[in-house]
Amino acid sequence: MKANLTFSEILQASLRGWNSRRADECVLSLALPIDTIDPLKQLSVIADQQEFSFLWDQSPGLSIAAAGRCQNLELIGQRRFELAQRFSDETLGRIVDISVSAPKQAKPRILFAFTFFEQISDEKRFVKTTPAVQAVLPRWQLSRQAGVSWLRFNSVVAHEADVRRFVEECWLMRENVNKPLLTELSSKTNIGFAKSPSQEWQNSYRLTLEKGIELVNTGELQKLVLAVRQSFLLSEPLDPLGMLESLRRYQRGSCRFLWKRSEDESFFGASPERLLSINKENLQTDALAGTAGADENGLDLLKSEKNLREHELVVSSIQNQLINKGLDPSRIRSPRLARHGHLIHLHTPIKSSCKGFSPLQLVEILHPTPAVAGLPRNKSIQWLRTLEPFDREGYAAPIGWVDSSGDAEFRVAIRCAYTRGNNLHLMAGAGLVKGSTIEGELQEVGLKFAVLANQLDLNFESQEKFARRRSIT
Numbered sequence: 314m315k316a317n318l319t320f321s322e323i324l325q326a327s328l329r330g331w332n333s334r335r336a337d338e339c340v341l342s343l344a345l346p347i348d349t350i351d352p353l354k355q356l357s358v359i360a361d362q363q364e365f366s367f368l369w370d371q372s373p374g375l376s377i378a379a380a381g382r383c384q385n386l387e388l389i390g391q392r393r394f395e396l397a398q399r400f401s402d403e404t405l406g407r408i409v410d411i412s413v414s415a416p417k418q419a420k421p422r423i424l425f426a427f428t429f430f431e432q433i434s435d436e437k438r439f440v441k442t443t444p445a446v447q448a449v450l451p452r453w454q455l456s457r458q459a460g461v462s463w464l465r466f467n468s469v470v471a472h473e474a475d476v477r478r479f480v481e482e483c484w485l486m487r488e489n490v491n492k493p494l495l496t497e498l499s500s501k502t503n504i505g506f507a508k509s510p511s512q513e514w515q516n517s518y519r520l521t522l523e524k525g526i527e528l529v530n531t532g533e534l535q536k537l538v539l540a541v542r543q544s545f546l547l548s549e550p551l552d553p554l555g556m557l558e559s560l561r562r563y564q565r566g567s568c569r570f571l572w573k574r575s576e577d578e579s580f581f582g583a584s585p586e587r588l589l590s591i592n593k594e595n596l597q598t599d600a601l602a603g604t605a606g607a608d609e610n611g612l613d614l615l616k617s618e619k620n621l622r623e624h625e626l627v628v629s630s631i632q633n634q635l636i637n638k639g640l641d642p643s644r645i646r647s648p649r650l651a652r653h654g655h656l657i658h659l660h661t662p663i664k665s666s667c668k669g670f671s672p673l674q675l676v677e678i679l680h681p682t683p684a685v686a687g688l689p690r691n692k693s694i695q696w697l698r699t700l701e702p703f704d705r706e707g708y709a710a711p712i713g714w715v716d717s718s719g720d721a722e723f724r725v726a727i728r729c730a731y732t733r734g735n736n737l738h739l740m741a742g743a744g745l746v747k748g749s750t751i752e753g754e755l756q757e758v759g760l761k762f763a764v765l766a767n768q769l770d771l772n773f774e775s776q777e778k779f780a781r782r783r784s785i786t
């Protein structure tokens with residue numbers, strides 16, 4: 314199908330699509346080229362009246378905004394990856410795509426957000442809110458890559474008479490997203506606190522660190538990544554889109570993401586860590602572990618015995634995980650430095666052919682990496698459940714998408730926050746290995762919080778104090 318079709322040509326193509334369906338009703342999917350837009354800025358246009366919205370912003374690379382649920386799945390339990398893959402295959406397989414020749418960026422996608430743990434905790438102290446997997450075929454999808462933008466519309470159609478309405482709706486939305494926005498996003502939001510933010514997290518973190526360090530020093534675990542949550546009560550709910558705009562400015566090399574489950578609840582952040590990308594049966598994953606402040610000399614990080622040891626544990630464990638499942642990964646010999654906002658990490662990309670593996674099989678093999686959980690994997694997951702005084706929910710879990718050609722991209726959701734009404738929760742963690750100290754890890758997490766708070770414009774005195782103390786051991 315050529316790009317610039319007239320309304321009646323699209324209607325004819327849609328009716329042909331409708332007639333080719335294999336069931337009483339079908340999901341019709343239509344993609345139209347649009348003027349170059351910024352999905353982050355235009356998200357509010359497609360999200361109008363929709364409960365769910367999503368953003369995947371790697372601008373200047375691929376950016377996607379999506380809104381509404383055309384088809385969706387929410388579940389808990391051990392088979393979540395397998396069931397999510399089945400949902401993805403069946404949903405994408407059922408689509409009648411009227412625009413099969415639309416470019417790669419505009420392919421239909423299933424969006425996914427997992428929680429870190431496969432089962433929602435049944436402990437009473439945790440609020441049960443987030444399903445262990447959420448998968449969505451969005452109603453609307455905007456994309457931009459290399460200066461070219463597309464709109465895609467997915468909708469269930471049950472009668473031939475509805476096909477015209479389907480085309481009209483998409484046609485109208487194209488006009489709306491092509492219009493200049495009346496109001497600009499304000500990237501710096503002045504956030505008021507209903508209660509002055511406390512540094513209580515440090516006391517509880519100290520206690521868990523003591524136990525965690527004992528576990529790695531006695532050899533019970535080789536590595537453990539303990540996380541902590543810092544909570545704020547705001548004077549009014551905040552707009553995550555303004556925050557994402559700000560994160561884009563500070564964190565160019567990361568992937569900014571948003572999973573807005575309802576009007577009241579958003580999960581968002583700027584992840585520096587690729588869990589996987591699959592491009593024509595080629596897999597790439599990142600080992601990212603070892604941290605310093607950006608105003609330190611990164612060369613010290615490359616020479617730090619403790620950081621290199623911690624990093625190597627992550628690289629070799631990811632490699633072994635893949636080898637054990639029959640893949641053939643390769644890596645660069647020594648890590649590079651990756652700068653993300655005000656932090657530097659040690660980074661080793663790992664590649665492999667992944668023919669014969671589905672995207673969510675690979676997500677299941679890789680999640681959670683020792684960069685966010687520990688080693689041995691199962692034992693450290695059990696310890697995290699015991700030691701951490703909050704539920705991780707989506708923190709450090711896979712978030713991403715699979716497209717209709719089988720390509721996929723998932724990030725590890727770190728450097729992130731939840732907003733629920735007036736509550737804002739930031740989450741961060743640090744990896745413990747033999748030789749880690751309580752003060753060193755408190756500083757690393759303090760720095761991660763300070764950087765995030767600064768980028769989100771949550772500036773208040775105590776955070777700034779931490780930001781000034783940037784030395785990490």
Ligand SMILES: C=C(O[C@@H]1C=C(C(=O)O)C=C[C@H]1O)C(=O)O
Nearest residue numbers: 601602603604684741742743744
């Ligand atoms: C767990 C986090 O980050 C991870 C842990 C790192 C480390 O211990 O050095 C570095 C990057 C991430 O893989 C986090 O930021 O919350």
